[in-house]
Each structure stands twice: as C-alpha cells, then as structure tokens.
Amino acid sequence: MVFPGTLSRGCSRCRKRKIKCDGRRPGCRRCELYKAPCPGYDRPLAFRFHGEPGQSLVRDEPGSSSAKTLVLGIGLGYEKARSKGSGVCRQPQPSFEDESISYFLHEYCVLPAPGVIKGHLDFLEGMYRSSSRTSCIRPALLAAAHMSLSRHYKSSTLYVTARYHYGAALRTVNRDLSASKRPLKDETLASLMLLGMIEDIECQGQTTKAVHMAGISNMDAETQNKQIPSLMAKDDMDCLVIPDSQLDTSNPVIRLALVITRIGQFYRAARRITSADSTSTPNKQRELLVPVIQEALAIGAELAMIEKAMPTRLQPQQTADKRPATPNNKPLVSFQSRWTACTWVFFNMYLILFFGRLHICAATLLRLVDSKSSPQVQLAQTTATIAEKQVVSMTQRLCSVLPYLMGEVNELSSCTIWSGHLLSPSKARIVARGKSKSARPGST
Numbered sequence: 001m002v003f004p005g006t007l008s009r010g011c012s013r014c015r016k017r018k019i020k021c022d023g024r025r026p027g028c029r030r031c032e033l034y035k036a037p038c039p040g041y042d043r044p045l046a047f048r049f050h051g052e053p054g055q056s057l058v059r060d061e062p063g064s065s066s067a068k069t070l071v072l073g074i075g076l077g078y079e080k081a082r083s084k085g086s087g088v089c090r091q092p093q094p095s096f097e098d099e100s101i102s103y104f105l106h107e108y109c110v111l112p113a114p115g116v117i118k119g120h121l122d123f124l125e126g127m128y129r130s131s132s133r134t135s136c137i138r139p140a141l142l143a144a145a146h147m148s149l150s151r152h153y154k155s156s157t158l159y160v161t162a163r164y165h166y167g168a169a170l171r172t173v174n175r176d177l178s179a180s181k182r183p184l185k186d187e188t189l190a191s192l193m194l195l196g197m198i199e200d201i202e203c204q205g206q207t208t209k210a211v212h213m214a215g216i217s218n219m220d221a222e223t224q225n226k227q228i229p230s231l232m233a234k235d236d237m238d239c240l241v242i243p244d245s246q247l248d249t250s251n252p253v254i255r256l257a258l259v260i261t262r263i264g265q266f267y268r269a270a271r272r273i274t275s276a277d278s279t280s281t282p283n284k285q286r287e288l289l290v291p292v293i294q295e296a297l298a299i300g301a302e303l304a305m306i307e308k309a310m311p312t313r314l315q316p317q318q319t320a321d322k323r324p325a326t327p328n329n330k331p332l333v334s335f336q337s338r339w340t341a342c343t344w345v346f347f348n349m350y351l352i353l354f355f356g357r358l359h360i361c362a363a364t365l366l367r368l369v370d371s372k373s374s375p376q377v378q379l380a381q382t383t384a385t386i387a388e389k390q391v392v393s394m395t396q397r398l399c400s401v402l403p404y405l406m407g408e409v410n411e412l413s414s415c416t417i418w419s420g421h422l423l424s425p426s427k428a429r430i431v432a433r434g435k436s437k438s439a440r441p442g443s444t
Contacts (some may be wrong), residue, residue: 104145136172139165147201192216228303263354266296269312270357274364286368293383296358299310336406352394
C-alpha cells in the first residue's frame with residue numbers, strides 16, 4: 001500500500017472537468033463563470049492496494065507479472081492482507097460506540113405510546129445527537145452504554161472502556177457544576193442520572209452508597225424552594241394549582257398520579273411527626289397523627305376503587321401454571337409487556353412503603369394513647385391490622401411477578417425454563433415491621 005502523492009487542491013467540479021481551479025473560497029470563479037454552484041473543496045485520501053479487486057493480497061511469486069493497481073477511497077473498508085512466509089496484517093480493533101449506544105437505547109428507552117407511561121428516557125437520543133462535543137452527556141451515555149453492553153457480553157474490554165468514559169463523564173460533570181454562574185442544564189441532570197444508572201448496572205453490592213443519586217437529591221433540596229423568575233417582569237412566578245375536580249379522573253394515568261401525590265404528602269407528614277428527633281409533645285403528636293391516619297385510610301379506599309376500574313390490559317394475568325399445586329408454588333402472573341410489569345412493580349413498591357409508614361403511625365398512636373377504651377385506640381388497632389395485611393399482600397404480589405420480569409415466564413404465560421428452577425415467591429418475605437425473613441432450608 002502506497003500513497004499516490006499530493007492531490008489537486010481544486011474544487012470537485014474543476015477536478016472533474018480537468019481544469020485549473022483558482023481556489024477561491026467559499027466558491028471558485030471557474031464554477032461562477034460556468035454558471036454552476038461550486039461543490040466546495042474536499043480532499044479524500046486515496047490509497048493504492050496492489051492486488052486483484054475482491055481478493056486477498058498475496059506476495060507476488062517470483063517471475064510473475066506485476067499486479068494491477070487498485071485505488072480505493074476511505075470508507076470502502078479494509079481488506080485483510082495475508083502473504084506467504086510473512087506476518088498477517090491484523091484488522092484494527094472495531095469501535096463499539098454505535099453498537100453500545102444502540103443496545104442501551106433499545107434496552108432502556110421507551111418511546112411514547114398509548115398506555116400508562118408516555119415514554120421513558122425517550123429524550124436521550126435527541127439530546128445526545130444535538131449536544132456539542134464538549135457536553136457531559138456524551139461521555140456519560142457512552143459510559144452507561146458500554147457498561148450495559150459489557151454485562152451483556154461479559155466482556156472485560158468493554159468494561160475497561162466503560163470505566164474510561166466514566167472518568168471522562170465525572171470530569172465534565174464537575175466542570176459544569178463548578179461553573180456556578182451558569183444555570184443548571186438538562187444535560188447535566190441527565191448525565192448525573194446516567195451515572196447513577198451505572199452504579200445500578202455495575203451492582204457493587206448493597207453496602208455501596210449511591211453517590212450520584214445522593215448528589216441529585218442534594219441538588220434538588222437546594223433548588224426546590226427557588227421560584228422561576230418571570231421573563232416579562234422582575235416579579236416571581238407562582239405554580240398554577242389545578243383542583244382535583246377539574247382533572248380527568250377517568251384516565252388511569254391521571255388518577256394514579258393524583259394518588260401518588262397524596263401518598264407523597266402523607267409520607268412526608270408522617271415521617272415528620274414520627275421521627276425520633278421530633279420536638280412535639282406527646283399530646284401534640286397524638287393530635288397530629290389522627291388526621292394523618294384518617295387521610296391514609298381515605299387513600300387506601302381510593303386505591304381499592306382504582307384497582308377495580310383499572311383496564312384489563314394493565315392488570316396482571318394469571319399464567320397457565322403446570323407446576324404441582326403446593327403451598328410453596330404460588331400462582332405466577334404475566335403482563336402484555338415487560339414495561340407494564342416494571343411500572344406495576346414500582347407502584348407496588350411505593351405502596352409497600354406507604355402501608356409500612358402507616359403501620360408506624362398506628363404503632364406510635366397506640367403508644368401515645370393512655371386510655372385503652374379511647375376511640376383513638378380503636379383507630380390505631382384497626383389501622384395497624386389493615387397496614388400489616390396490605391404489606392404482606394403487596395409483597396406476595398410483588399414476588400409473584402418476579403419470574404416474568406426475570407424472563408422465566410413469557411408473555412404467553414408459559415414457563416421458559418424447567419419449573420424446578422423457577423424463582424419461588426416464598427423465598428422473599430417482608431413483615432410489617434420492616435424485618436425480612438429468609439426462606440426455610442430446603443424450600444423451593
């Protein structure tokens with residue numbers, strides 16, 4: 001392979017017409033006189049490969065005629081060269097950037113479609129393609145993509161590449177966060193979220209702290225009280241509050257969003273009242289706990305109504321299980337899509353936290369009430385019983401969908417592996433007080 005020498009510096013049209021170009025930019029005068037738009041100046045490198053087109057390059061035998069010259073432009077690919085009695089020219093190591101990003105977008109991004117969730121990370125591809133080369137979103141996405149692909153292929157090479165991009169992402173994110181005069185950009189928040197996903201994908205253990213998610217939480221705590229300044233005046237803008245009565249509660253998405261908002265408000269209030277460092281007196285705590293518990297019971301009644309009105313396509317479907325009917329072999333469920341199953345699981349985990357906090361409120365109220373015949377005692381006892389049963393029920397429902405999420409049960413409600421290897425729901429139990437019990441030895 002040899003370089004043919006210096007190429008013409010003229011524009012493409014002048015080189016094609018085989019005339020001398022004056023080299024004027026952005027367009028030459030020759031094309032202007034020719035009354036044609038100047039295509040510009042490009043200088044693709046050309047290489048001459050000795051050999052027959054479409055054949056491997058072999059050293060010429062003694063006495064053979066000289067090989068014909070083949071001129072190839074960049075972009076036509078490489079050809080392996082092998083010669084008798086000489087070393088093999090190895091093909092350069094391919095770049096997995098496109099493959100890793102495509103794999104990550106396919107596995108983790110969901111485009112908007114009719115259903116419960118209107119997309120997930122669907123903005124990521126557009127943000128990456130429209131970002132500048134110095135943006136922090138580029139190394140962050142490359143790090144997450146290579147990390148996920150390394151787990152898929154079990155490749156140490158991809159893992160090393162992921163750690164390289166991870167270090168570059170840390171430097172660029174720190175650069176953006178250090179620029180205090182600049183407003184916080186969406187690319188910075190998305191990069192922090194991707195770095196947090198890397199912690200989950202890498203799975204270094206439960207004892208490892210989620211550093212990046214804690215950073216996002218701290219940033220949110222610092223900026224949540226800041227209001228958006230108006231562009232038309234120097235006045236502060238306020239949030240637009242829409243009453244619940246004006247919302248379309250027939251939509252299951254809107255209805256679930258309302259319930260989640262109410263659960264979040266209850267959780268923050270209950271945690272503030274029942275915290276160990278609370279400065280309220282016992283009488284004040286008792287007065288605050290009663291309306292909070294009543295609000296939680298109203299939320300529970302709303303949840304029961306939502307579950308009855310939930311569309312069939314969003315509900316879990318019981319599988320046609322062929323396993324023997326035993327107490328350990330609980331019924332398995334499936335969904336129309338794994339994305340619906342993931343959303344359903346997240347919501348169930350949210351409800352487990354909700355009923356767990358409700359049980360803590362009921363136990364605290366029982367401890368604060370002096371009279372055993374007080375209506376508050378009956379309220380606390382009833383609430384504790386309901387919360388404990390709901391935590392157990394939600395945990396069993398959560399465990400019943402794990403085989404489908406792990407690929408052991410497909411959308412056709414049939415087992416993809418031998419039933420003796422199925423993940424049993426009885427192997428994970430959670431009681432209302434937050435303690436976990438492992439399965440008995442020998443359980444299946």
